[in-house]
Structures are given as structure tokens and as C-alpha cells.
Amino acid sequence: MSATYGYKRTVVGAHYGWRDFLVQRITAVLIGVFTLLVLCKLLFTSGPIGYDTWAGIFAPQWMKALTFSVIVAVIWHAWVGVCSVWYDYAKPAGLRLVLQALSIIWLVSCGGWAVQVLWRL
Amino acid sequence: MTQLAKKRPEFRNIHAFKDLPSYRWPLAALVSGMHRISGLILFLLLPFIIWLFDKSVSSEISFGSFTAAFTTGIGFVPAWFVKLVVLALIWSYLHHLAAGVRHLVLDVTHKTTKDFGRHSAAATLVFSIMLTVILGAKLFGLY
Numbered sequence: 001m002s003a004t005y006g007y008k009r010t011v012v013g014a015h016y017g018w019r020d021f022l023v024q025r026i027t028a029v030l031i032g033v034f035t036l037l038v039l040c041k042l043l044f045t046s047g048p049i050g051y052d053t054w055a056g057i058f059a060p061q062w063m064k065a066l067t068f069s070v071i072v073a074v075i076w077h078a079w080v081g082v083c084s085v086w087y088d089y090a091k092p093a094g095l096r097l098v099l100q101a102l103s104i105i106w107l108v109s110c111g112g113w114a115v116q117v118l119w120r121l
Numbered sequence: 122m123t124q125l126a127k128k129r130p131e132f133r134n135i136h137a138f139k140d141l142p143s144y145r146w147p148l149a150a151l152v153s154g155m156h157r158i159s160g161l162i163l164f165l166l167l168p169f170i171i172w173l174f175d176k177s178v179s180s181e182i183s184f185g186s187f188t189a190a191f192t193t194g195i196g197f198v199p200a201w202f203v204k205l206v207v208l209a210l211i212w213s214y215l216h217h218l219a220a221g222v223r224h225l226v227l228d229v230t231h232k233t234t235k236d237f238g239r240h241s242a243a244a245t246l247v248f249s250i251m252l253t254v255i256l257g258a259k260l261f262g263l264y
Contacts, residue, residue, distance in 0.1 A: 025228065028221050035218070051177075051184040058178055078167070081160050089133060103164075110167045117175045 020080045027073035034070045075111040148242035156220040159213035208257050216249040
């Protein structure tokens with residue numbers, strides 16, 4: 001059996017947390033850039049911000065598409081984050097399983113609602 | 122293996138009020154702990170965030186109930202409580218964002234010195250707390 005550790009580590013198969021690590025950062029950057037974008041749009045409007053200005057930000061198709069991917073990013077980011085919380089504190093495996101299942105329902109429901117709001121616009 | 126595995130100490134911090142005050146908290150540890158707490162707050166408030174999004178963009182009428190949430194409240198929930206929850210939201214988002222940017226900077230630059238850890242943690246706290254105070258004052262109509 002040849003060594004599979006150190007620089008010869010097997011990098012396929014189990015992901016060694018590498019995928020979660022990357023997902024957490026890529027989704028974070030997307031959410032951050034989106035925050036800046038919406039903030040800039042608000043800061044560079046003159047006068048009070050009413051319904052038309054606010055809803056108008058999300059009206060163009062490209063903005064809807066971008067917001068959609070941000071919704072997916074938030075859900076995915078929250079999943080990775082909350083999972084690590086359950087890993088740390090929820091010790092009996094059964095309890096952790098229940099919490100993870102509830103988190104999935106929570107996050108997917110929220111995502112569905114957000115997409116519905118977005119596509120009604 | 123004949124030897125029994127030694128029972129290792131466990132630091133789960135489940136008894137938060139007993140465990141957490143017994144630690145020394147360098148700034149970086151404080152930022153890290155608050156990163157987790159703010160993330161959990163955002164996770165739990167997700168339906169409220171989407172409710173705000175829903176009301177604010179759906180129609181003129183729903184925009185009315187969005188602004189009314191801050192002046193007359195939502196149903197039986199008074200406006201001051203709505204504002205308090207929004208303040209928690211503001212702090213959580215700002216802290217989570219700033220601490221996240223700090224993480225990314227550490228990832229990219231590999232500045233893993235004690236000094237940089239402390240200074241960047243201080244900058245994170247100053248940024249998020251100052252902006253929270255400024256926006257919170259606006260939220261509660263102090264200026």
C-alpha cells in the first residue's frame with residue numbers, strides 16, 4: 001500500500017472539507033459584491049427613496065438573475081455555516097440529524113419564498 | 122491495541138454562561154465568536170429578512186405596510202420592537218461582513234502574525250460597532 005498522505009494525499013473521493021471551504025468563500029464574495037451594488041444604487045439616487053426607486057432596482061432581468069444567484073448563495077452559505085455549528089455543539093448523532101433536516105427545510109422554504117417574491121416583480 | 126484510549130477533555134462550550142466567562146478573550150477570538158453568533162442570528166432571522174424584501178418590493182400597498190412596520194408596528198408587535206430586531210439584523214450583517222472580509226484577507230495574504238490578527242480584529246470591531254451605532258441612531262430617529 002503506497003502512502004496516501006502528505007503531498008501524495010488522495011485528492012479525489014472524499015472532499016476533506018475543501019469543497020465547503022471554497023463554497024463558503026465564493027458565496028461570501030458574491031453576497032458582498034451584491035451588497036455593494038445595491039448600496040451604490042441607493043447612494044447614487046438623489047432625493048427620498050420611495051417604492052418606485054426601490055422596486056426599480058430589482059426590475060431589470062439581469063438584476064433578477066443576479067439576485068436569484070445571490071439567494072442560492074445565501075442558502076448554500078447558511079447551510080455550510082449552520083452545519084459547522086451543529087457539528088460542534090449537537091453531539092448525539094440523532095439530535096444532529098434532526099437539526100440538519102430542520103435546517104434544510106428552513107433554508108429551502110426561505111429560498112422558495114424569496115424566489116417567489118423576486119419573480120412576481 | 123491493548124491500551125484504552127485516554128479520555129480526552131472536551132471543550133464544547135454548551136454551558137455558555139459557565140464556560141465562556143472563564144476564558145481569556147483576545148480580540149481575534151472575540152471577533153471569531155461574534156462571527157458565529159451573528160451568522161446564527163442571520164440564519165434565524167432569514168424569514169424576517171424575506172418578509173421585509175417581500176413587503177418592500179411587491180407593490181405600493183405592501184410598501185406602505187413595510188414603512189408602517191417602523192412607525193406603527195406589525196400586528197400586535199410594537200414598532201420599537203421591530204426596530205430592535207432590525208438593529209440586531211444591522212449589527213449581525215455588518216459584523217458578519219467585516220469578519221468575513223477579514224477572513225478573506227487572511228486567506229489571500231497569509232498574514233498570520235499575532236500583530237496583524239489583533240489589528241485586523243480591532244478594525245473589524247470598530248467598523249461594525251461604529252456603523253451599527255450610526256445606523257441605529259438613524260433608525261431610532263435620533264437625527
